[in-house]
Amino acid sequence: MASSTLDRPAGGGSAVRGPVRRLSAWLHRHAGVRLAALLAAPLFWLVVAYLGALAVLFVSALWTVNGFTGEVVREPTLDNFRTIVTDEVYRTVALRSVGVAAAVTVIDTLIALPMAFYMAKVARPRHRRWLVVAILTPLWASYLVKAYAWRVLLANGGPVDWLFGGPGSGPGYGLGATVLVLAYLWLPYMILPIYAGLERLPDSLLEASADLGARAGRTFRKVVLPVVVPSVIAGSVFTFSLSLGDYITVQIVGGKTQLIGNLVYVNIGAANNLPFAAALATIPVLIMIGYLVAVRRSGALEEL
Amino acid sequence: MSVGPATPAVTLRGLRKSFGTVEAVAGVDLEIADGEFFSMLGPSGSGKTTVLRLIAGFEPPTAGTVLLGGRDVTRLAPFERDVNTVFQDYALFPHMTVRQNVEYGLRVRKVSRDERRDRAAEALRSVRLDGLADRRPAALSGGQRQRVALARALVIRPKVLLLDEPLGALDLKLREQMQVELKALQREVGITFVFVTHDQEEALTMSDRVAVFEHGRIAQVGTPAEVYERPATPFVAGFVGTSNLLGGDAARTVLGREGTFSIRPEKIRLVGPPTAPGRGAASDAPELELSNPTAEETSAAGRVAEVVYAGATTRFVVDLDAGARLVVIQQNLTTSSAEVAALRGTRVRLTWRTEHAVAVPVPAVPTPLVKESAHAYR
Numbered sequence: 001m002a003s004s005t006l007d008r009p010a011g012g013g014s015a016v017r018g019p020v021r022r023l024s025a026w027l028h029r030h031a032g033v034r035l036a037a038l039l040a041a042p043l044f045w046l047v048v049a050y051l052g053a054l055a056v057l058f059v060s061a062l063w064t065v066n067g068f069t070g071e072v073v074r075e076p077t078l079d080n081f082r083t084i085v086t087d088e089v090y091r092t093v094a095l096r097s098v099g100v101a102a103a104v105t106v107i108d109t110l111i112a113l114p115m116a117f118y119m120a121k122v123a124r125p126r127h128r129r130w131l132v133v134a135i136l137t138p139l140w141a142s143y144l145v146k147a148y149a150w151r152v153l154l155a156n157g158g159p160v161d162w163l164f165g166g167p168g169s170g171p172g173y174g175l176g177a178t179v180l181v182l183a184y185l186w187l188p189y190m191i192l193p194i195y196a197g198l199e200r201l202p203d204s205l206l207e208a209s210a211d212l213g214a215r216a217g218r219t220f221r222k223v224v225l226p227v228v229v230p231s232v233i234a235g236s237v238f239t240f241s242l243s244l245g246d247y248i249t250v251q252i253v254g255g256k257t258q259l260i261g262n263l264v265y266v267n268i269g270a271a272n273n274l275p276f277a278a279a280l281a282t283i284p285v286l287i288m289i290g291y292l293v294a295v296r297r298s299g300a301l302e303e304l
Numbered sequence: 305m306s307v308g309p310a311t312p313a314v315t316l317r318g319l320r321k322s323f324g325t326v327e328a329v330a331g332v333d334l335e336i337a338d339g340e341f342f343s344m345l346g347p348s349g350s351g352k353t354t355v356l357r358l359i360a361g362f363e364p365p366t367a368g369t370v371l372l373g374g375r376d377v378t379r380l381a382p383f384e385r386d387v388n389t390v391f392q393d394y395a396l397f398p399h400m401t402v403r404q405n406v407e408y409g410l411r412v413r414k415v416s417r418d419e420r421r422d423r424a425a426e427a428l429r430s431v432r433l434d435g436l437a438d439r440r441p442a443a444l445s446g447g448q449r450q451r452v453a454l455a456r457a458l459v460i461r462p463k464v465l466l467l468d469e470p471l472g473a474l475d476l477k478l479r480e481q482m483q484v485e486l487k488a489l490q491r492e493v494g495i496t497f498v499f500v501t502h503d504q505e506e507a508l509t510m511s512d513r514v515a516v517f518e519h520g521r522i523a524q525v526g527t528p529a530e531v532y533e534r535p536a537t538p539f540v541a542g543f544v545g546t547s548n549l550l551g552g553d554a555a556r557t558v559l560g561r562e563g564t565f566s567i568r569p570e571k572i573r574l575v576g577p578p579t580a581p582g583r584g585a586a587s588d589a590p591e592l593e594l595s596n597p598t599a600e601e602t603s604a605a606g607r608v609a610e611v612v613y614a615g616a617t618t619r620f621v622v623d624l625d626a627g628a629r630l631v632v633i634q635q636n637l638t639t640s641s642a643e644v645a646a647l648r649g650t651r652v653r654l655t656w657r658t659e660h661a662v663a664v665p666v667p668a669v670p671t672p673l674v675k676e677s678a679h680a681y682r
Contacts, residue, residue, distance in 0.1 A: 204395035207362050210382040211389045212409035212460065222408075226399040 054285075061278040070272055080279035090263070094283055097260040100179055101243035105190075105236045107183040112190040112235065117224070119191075120198035121206070132195070135188050143185065147252045150181045154253055173255035181253050182243045189238035197231030198224070233295050240291065244284040260284055311374040313338045313464050313496040314359060319368035321354050328354040329365070330520035336464075336498060336513075338373075341490050343499045343507040346517030347543065352500045353392075355517075356466050359498065360389050373463055383412075387464040388457035392472060394449045396441040402428070402452050403437040409460040427459035428452075430489065447478045454489070464496045471506065483510055504544045508532060516540045532568070534662055541566040541664050546631050548572075550661065554628035558604045564664045569633040571660040574620055575603070575653045603655035606630070611648045618644045622654060630654060 017025075027034050062076040084090045119131045138146065154160050154170065154177050161170035171177055201224065209219040247261025260283055267277035314336040321329040329351045336342045344352040357363045359370055361382040369378045377385050388409070396405050406424040415423070428434050431451035441449055450470060457465055470486075471479045487510050490497045501507050507514045508528040515525045516539075524536035535541035538549055551564035559565060609629070610621035618639070620632040632654060636644065 202393060202395065204391045204393055205397060207360075207382065208389070208391060208395035208397075209408070210362075211360060211387075212456070213383045213412040214408075215383055218412065223397055 057278050057281060057285075060275050061282055063275040063278075065273045065275055072275060080276050083276070084279060084283070090280070093258050093260060093263060096175075096257075097244055097284070098287060100175070100182065100259060101240045103179045104182045104186060104243040105239045107179070108187050108190040108239045109232055109236065111183075111187060112194050113228075113232075116191050116194035116198055116228075119195050120201075121203070132192075135191050135195075139188055144248070144252075146185060147181060147249050150177070150184065151252050154180075173253050175254065175257045177253040177255070178250050178257055178259075181249050182246060183239075185249065186239040186242050189242065190232075190235035193231045193234040193238075194228055197228045197234075201227050237288075237292070237295070241284070241288050244287060310338055312336055312371075313340070313373060314342075314498065315369075315371035315374070316355070316359070317369045317371070319355065319358060319370065320366045321351075321358060321363060322366045327520055329358065332368070332520075332522055334515060334522065334525070336496060338463075339494050339496055341487065341497045341499065341510060341512045343501060343511035343514045344517060345501055345504060345507040345514050345544070347502055350517035351520035352502075352515075352517045353468055354520075356389075356468055356498065356500050359464070360387055360466055361385050386462055387466055388460055388462040389466045389468065390450075390453045390457050390470045392468045392470065394441075394453040394470075396449055396452055396456070398441055401438050401440060402433065402444070405441065405452055406437075406456045406459050408456065413460070423459050424455075427455040430458070430492070431455045431485075446474055447482065450474065450482065454486075458489075458493060458495070461493075462495065464498060467497060467499045469500055469502070471501070471503075479506075486510065508544070514544075516543060518543075535566055535664055538564060538566075538664050538666060545569075546633075548630050549664070550628050550630075551666075554624065554626045557626040558624065558628070559602060559658075559661055561663075564666050565661040566664045567630065567656055567661050569619070569631040572630060572632045572654050572656045574622075574632050574634055574647075575655050600658060601655050602658045602661060603653055604630075605651065605653050607651050608647050608649060611645055613641045613644055620644075620647065620652075622652060624654075 027037075060072075061080055062078065064073045064075070064077060064079055065071070066073050084094075119128055119135075123131060151173075152158060154173060156172060157167035158170070161167050161172075164170040171180070205223055205227075206219055209223045210216075214222065245261055247259060247265050250257055250259050250262055260280060264277045264280045267273045267280065312335040314334070316332050316334040319329055319332040319334075320327065328349075332351075332355055344355060346352045354363070358365050359372075361370075361377065361380060361384075365378065369376055371377065372386060397408065400408070403421075403424055406427055407420050410420045410423060425434065425437070428437055431454050433448060433451050433455065436444065436448065441452065444452065450473075453470070467486075471482050474482060483506060486497075486499075499507070499510065508531075511528055513525060513527055514531050516523045516531060518537075518539050524531055524540045526534075526536075531540060531544050535544060538547070541547055541549060546569045548567045548569055549564055550558060550567065555561055555563060555565055604624050604626060606622040606624040606626075608620055609623045610619075612619040612621075613636075615636070617633050617635055618641075620634065622630050622632060624630060634644075
């Protein structure tokens with residue numbers, strides 16, 4: 001084997017080989033051990049901490065709580081899901097949550113497209129870097145700080161009200177405010193993938209389109225948009241799922257609005273019904289799986 | 305093909321373009337005749353690509369005017385100009401099939417569907433790509449992409465076709481094949497071709513006329529023969545072909561004339577010692593005599609410093625006694641590689657027809673060595 005050639009002293013026997021070198025050589029000859037050492041930690045994390053937790057969630061969703069003692073009854077039953085499907089409140093809240101997530105995604109896409117296009121294709125390379133930093137910095141500030149900042153902005157008689165012409169004329173707290181603040185919070189997650197996608201788009205494609213007679217509008221629709229669709233979808237996975245699971249922003253600026261996240265939170269805390277919370281939490285998981293399957297069908301993921 | 309009384313297809317007047325402090329194009333005046341195959345030749349950063357982009361309208365010039373068919377288009381957008389470009393990276397739309405790529409320009413011009421399909425098919429046939437119409441560019445080879453880019457530009461029947469180093473990404477065999485095809489295609493369609501390249505051989509073999517660029521200016525415009533045989537400056541002599549310059553004392557001693565002269569390496573014959581190895585060069589030394597400048601033939605003595613065997617030819621680098629270095633290229637008609645290799649270090653005599661030493665005017669002001677910028681080449 002290779003070791004025989006390795007062990008042979010080289011020339012004047014000057015080959016000094018420390019233990020690290022010997023270990024490297026041994027690893028070089030054992031590919032399986034190398035792979036195991038590389039993947040052991042991440043695989044442990046993925047299987048136990050991540051998939052394990054998800055499995056517990058699904059299993060506990062099938063349990064119930066004894067209404068009298070408040071103890072968890074560990075017998076599999078579909079009661080929780082039956083309640084969710086039949087009770088109109090939950091259907092309304094689920095639909096509202098999906099609506100909020102969809103609205104946030106659409107708003108962010110509309111803002112991010114021109115912004116990312118400016119950053120990637122119009123701004124000078126030197127300014128480009130600063131724009132990326134400017135997009136990223138809000139992510140360094142605490143989520144709560146930003147949400148409460150919007151609470152102040154949207155307060156009755158606050159700056160937004162004055163913008164609309166006096167106290168009480170602004171949107172105030174509620175569903176609209178929730179969409180607005182979530183769109184603000186997740187905007188960077190939409191801009192960055194689109195920016196990355198546009199940066200990969202060669203300038204010559206835009207020039208070729210103009211060269212062949214197309215004005216800016218057609219170039220954008222026929223050349224830029226098809227090329228960035230995978231990026232938009234990547235961004236939408238972020239904005240959609242982050243919005244779907246949110247329950248803090250709603251509490252801060254949503255007024256009485258309830259989303260799936262709130263119901264989960266209430267069932268964990270006040271209602272002390274962990275199994276029902278778990279059942280509720282499977283709704284966004286299933287919606288996201290459905291969304292990803294639909295995206296995959298469209299073929300957009302292959303171009304990522 | 306000289307510029308006749310007809311309106312030139314492209315006219316450039318006092319064209320300048322600066323990127324920041326770098327002047328990529330420093331005053332270009334040029335007329336390109338209708339139907340001409342015109343090449344712009346120069347090293348990286350010499351401004352040739354920038355001139356092409358100014359003609360296409362991708363950049364506005366800092367000063368000067370661009371006329372297409374006599375019409376001032378300096379302030380017009382690319383989509384308002386009757387020129388089309390074949391890009392260096394081909395710039396095919398990756399999400400469209402070959403046919404959709406070719407039809408793009410027709411679709412923009414609202415050509416009916418039937419006519420669009422016919423013209424696209426015809427264009428693809430002219431570049432011998434029929435049968436690949438439904439493929440995506442990613443599924444094509446470099447040479448095929450190149451042809452799609454050509455078809456896409458030609459299908460619109462522009463007055464002028466601009467080609468930005470279109471063969472640069474191809475390997476040698478394919479490049480030579482495409483050179484022949486491009487030239488045939490140009491003759492067939494009769495469209496004016498403006499062809500940017502840094503490959504002097506490519507420019508010489510394909511063009512009706514060549515403009516040699518140096519530091520954002522045109523150093524010389526002429527037919528390939530003029531540019532090759534009568535270079536206007538030492539730079540042109542060096543860039544188009546191998547630089548063999550005799551100047552100063554060397555010119556005085558060897559040619560008996562004042563000035564700088566260029567001799568093409570294939571015009572020089574190596575009249576050396578016998579090629580059989582073993583015979584000393586010293587025995588030939590008495591025969592070597594200095595040149596007689598008035599005769600039909602000029603000759604000079606020197607020593608072979610380097611021998612590069614290249615199959616069909618051999619390059620000799622000869623240090624003249626008069627103090628210059630000349631490159632000689634000889635066909636290996638009867639000699640073998642061992643025989644030419646044995647000449648290294650031997651004394652030889654070089655002869656050429658006196659008329660082949662061409663006087664090269666040296667510019668009064670030496671060209672400044674401007675830093676080449678990435679921008680200028682973009």
